[in-house]
Amino acid sequence: MRQGDSWSGHERNCAFLNLGGDTPLANVSHVTGVDFADDARGLAATDWDQDGDLDLWxxxxxxxxVRFLRNNTSGNWLAVRLKGVDCNRDAIGARVELRLRPSGIVLLRTLRAGDAFL
Known part of the structure; x- marks a missing residue:
């Protein structure tokens, strides 16, 4: 490897939008503001400012x-506090299912303790 070359390939960060069905993913990196040439290694999505939307670390x-991206969009949200019993006090693995009316859309979330490759 020559001096000055990168094992990482100098690739910019990417974000893709699932358009549903058989439509391919749309590259929305530039419009979302995540297309930095930072050589990113990890991403955490959390509601850091507790306003109901996901912010990115x-x-x-x-x-x-480290780079923090605050999501300042507005909208409706629902907070749910899960409490486990016996040995699983933190309710890890619990699933919450929300059925929206009249659309019939079902939202499903699972509480995870973490997942990553690093």
């Missing part, structure tokens, strides 16, 4: 080491 191999 991105960790990078290069500078800046």
């Amino acid at each position: 991105i960790t990078n191999r290069t500078e800046p080491a």
